[in-house]
Amino acid sequence: MATPTDPDAKTYEQVWRAERRHVLAALARRHGDPADCEDAVQQALLAAAEQWPREGMPQSPRAWLVRVASRRLIDQVRADEARRRREEVVEQQERALHGGASRPDPPSEHEPTAVADDTLELMLRCCHPAISPSSRVALTLRAVGGLTTREIAAGFLVPEATMAQRISRARATLAGDGARFGSPDTEELAERLAAVRHVVSVIFTEGHQRSSGDTVVDEAFADEAIRLARVLRAADPDDPESSGLLALLLLTHARAAARADHAGDLVPLEQQDRTRWDCALIAEGVRLLEECLPAGEVGPFQLQAAVAAVHAEAACPQETDWPQILVLYRMLDRVAPAPATTLALAGATAEVEGAAAGLEVLGRIQDERWHRPYAVRGHLLRRLGDEQGAREAFATAARLTCSVPEQRYLHRLVREPG
Amino acid sequence: MKYVILIQSNPQPWGHPTSDYLPAYQDQTQEERDRGNADFDAMLRQLSERGELLGGEALGDPATSRLFRWADGERVITDGPYAEGKEHLAGFFLIDVESQERAEEVATAFSGPGETVELRPAMGGGGDAD
Numbered sequence: 001m002a003t004p005t006d007p008d009a010k011t012y013e014q015v016w017r018a019e020r021r022h023v024l025a026a027l028a029r030r031h032g033d034p035a036d037c038e039d040a041v042q043q044a045l046l047a048a049a050e051q052w053p054r055e056g057m058p059q060s061p062r063a064w065l066v067r068v069a070s071r072r073l074i075d076q077v078r079a080d081e082a083r084r085r086r087e088e089v090v091e092q093q094e095r096a097l098h099g100g101a102s103r104p105d106p107p108s109e110h111e112p113t114a115v116a117d118d119t120l121e122l123m124l125r126c127c128h129p130a131i132s133p134s135s136r137v138a139l140t141l142r143a144v145g146g147l148t149t150r151e152i153a154a155g156f157l158v159p160e161a162t163m164a165q166r167i168s169r170a171r172a173t174l175a176g177d178g179a180r181f182g183s184p185d186t187e188e189l190a191e192r193l194a195a196v197r198h199v200v201s202v203i204f205t206e207g208h209q210r211s212s213g214d215t216v217v218d219e220a221f222a223d224e225a226i227r228l229a230r231v232l233r234a235a236d237p238d239d240p241e242s243s244g245l246l247a248l249l250l251l252t253h254a255r256a257a258a259r260a261d262h263a264g265d266l267v268p269l270e271q272q273d274r275t276r277w278d279c280a281l282i283a284e285g286v287r288l289l290e291e292c293l294p295a296g297e298v299g300p301f302q303l304q305a306a307v308a309a310v311h312a313e314a315a316c317p318q319e320t321d322w323p324q325i326l327v328l329y330r331m332l333d334r335v336a337p338a339p340a341t342t343l344a345l346a347g348a349t350a351e352v353e354g355a356a357a358g359l360e361v362l363g364r365i366q367d368e369r370w371h372r373p374y375a376v377r378g379h380l381l382r383r384l385g386d387e388q389g390a391r392e393a394f395a396t397a398a399r400l401t402c403s404v405p406e407q408r409y410l411h412r413l414v415r416e417p418g
Numbered sequence: 419m420k421y422v423i424l425i426q427s428n429p430q431p432w433g434h435p436t437s438d439y440l441p442a443y444q445d446q447t448q449e450e451r452d453r454g455n456a457d458f459d460a461m462l463r464q465l466s467e468r469g470e471l472l473g474g475e476a477l478g479d480p481a482t483s484r485l486f487r488w489a490d491g492e493r494v495i496t497d498g499p500y501a502e503g504k505e506h507l508a509g510f511f512l513i514d515v516e517s518q519e520r521a522e523e524v525a526t527a528f529s530g531p532g533e534t535v536e537l538r539p540a541m542g543g544g545g546d547a548d
Contacts, residue, residue, distance in 0.1 A: 132468070132516060133516060134516050135468075135469075156514070157420075157542070158420075158469075158472055158514050159472055159473070162469045162470075162471070162472055162514065163469065164469075165466070165467070165468075165469035166468065166469025166470075167469075169467055169468055169469055402539045402540065402541050402542050403541070403542050404541055404542070407541075
């Protein structure tokens with residue numbers, strides 16, 4: 001911004017959202033407690049809301065916000081230190097009286113971390129092992145994404161008070177673990193990075209899965225996840241799984257426009273209008289994969305991205321290179337065995353070796369309350385000409401699913417013979 | 419993942435907490451009752467602290483309910499419980515937890531003698547067909 005301007009509230013909102021995490025990261029580097037930093041940033045934003053409309057937006061909004069937030073934080077820290085000194089005096093007096101044990105060492109200042117990027121540093125903090133996976137997601141969206149508690153609550157379809165409780169609980173956990181919380185060592189870093197990748201993929205799935213409801217929030221989640229995945233990759237372009245994650249998100253997001261029909265119902269992959277897929281995102285995802293796959297260690301995100309790329313490269317469903325997908329799912333089954341992988345493997349096996357072979361793989365899945373294997377079973381039975389069995393399987397799947405659009409889709413399959 | 423925990427009970431007279439009015443509870447020693455109540459309170463506090471509790475209500479006497487039905491193309495409104503079942507819905511909790519395992523852990527802590535606790539997943543709005 002070269003000159004002071006007087007934009008409308010929406011522009012301020014955009015500036016705040018863009019700058020918030022930088023300001024927060026700048027503060028967090030100097031001061032460990034994320035709750036204090038967030039409060040200070042919040043106060044700076046309030047001050048901005050008052051001053052900017054009156055005096056115009058400063059030339060560098062970020063510098064302005066950092067300055068104001070730091071001042072608030074310093075005031076806060078001073079007040080805390082004054083309180084601690086008072087408490088220490090009392091404690092010394094008590095120790096003098098009772099000859100008690102010595103105090104533990106005060107928490108050390110931050111050690112410099114190998115990771116330079118602000119956002120990544122914040123993400124690593126938010127994915128502390130002491131926090132439950134769903135709270136990691138909430139905290140990351142709040143602290144790094146700059147989404148409001150209301151937006152996050154709406155995204156997860158829970159009351160705002162519940163989400164506020166979840167976030168403040170996570171913060172309290174971090175504050176309690178504060179001293180060790182700053183910078184994970186190299187060994188822990190790898191683990192923490194994996195947790196961050198998981199959180200990013202959950203955020204994306206949350207935004208991407210929902211075809212109904214508040215689409216603005218959905219988009220915010222998907223966009224945020226892609227942005228975070230870009231940060232992860234930028235921080236370490238040589239990490240093939242971070243590249244794989246970004247590739248997976250881009251290749252999946254490329255299909256977003258074709259995933260739902262006008263009624264908001266989900267359109268399965270083979271019925272999607274492929275001309276509506278985003279070619280630029282596909283090209284970027286494929287390019288990323290071509291870079292990272294030969295790099296060596298092939299992890300689950302790279303494999304899933306590779307499957308998405310094979311689908312993306314087929315002009316129509318009939319041209320899909322199923323033998324290649326089968327190979328990829330067999331690798332995934334070895335690297336990261338999971339029921340969802342077995343299910344995908346069953347589908348790919350059916351495409352290459354026939355429906356009966358697919359059913360055999362499907363038989364490995366134990367969970368009788370999971371709807372999806374029944375849906376796949378329905379498709380395979382229908383292909384084998386067992387219409388009665390297919391209808392029963394679809395009906396069971398429809399009964400078991402907790403997704404309303406999916407239930408509508410499955411009921412349609414029961415009614416309309418293939 | 420959201421779940422509803424349904425507390426089924428049939429206390430005579432109807433009253434909350436339903437346990438206080440159930441013979442199976444009354445047969446317990448005071449110590450057993452205190453332990454059960456403490457477990458329940460601890461789980462409730464934990465749910466609330468973790469942000470897993472979305473809500474819940476204790477329900478009135480089934481006899482106070484009105485049923486709205488259709489018969490022969492007409493609206494029929496009648497008094498009273500839907501079924502002459504031995505158990506009625508006494509109240510419910512709506513929770514949002516990470517997994518089925520956690521939901522079962524919560525439901526276990528909410529179950530007590532003389533009551534049946536039912537755990538059901540809530541239907542979500544979205545889906546993921548592709």
